[in-house]
Amino acid sequence: ADKSEQERLIRESGLDWTIVRPGILIGDSRPRPTAVLDDPADWRAGVIARSAVADFLVDQIDDRRYLHKAPVLVEQ
Numbered sequence: 001a002d003k004s005e006q007e008r009l010i011r012e013s014g015l016d017w018t019i020v021r022p023g024i025l026i027g028d029s030r031p032r033p034t035a036v037l038d039d040p041a042d043w044r045a046g047v048i049a050r051s052a053v054a055d056f057l058v059d060q061i062d063d064r065r066y067l068h069k070a071p072v073l074v075e076q
Contacts, residue, residue: 019070023048033076038069046074
């Protein structure tokens with residue numbers, strides 16, 4: 001319930017936002033293709049390297065593609 005309330009507050013804040021939902025975090029730093037699933041119908045469980053999540057977050061500073069979306073990140 002708290003997570004839903006937090007997300008509601010973010011969505012209604014009037015600010016630019018992206019909520020990132022990583023799969024199961026692993027410590028693997030080897031580069032692997034990342035699947036960015038922004039349609040809830042496509043969401044699935046999976047793993048994702050912490051470094052891949054960090055790279056995605058940094059990319060979002062200049063990339064507005066996922067603005068006002070809540071994509072799931074998993075390895076392809």
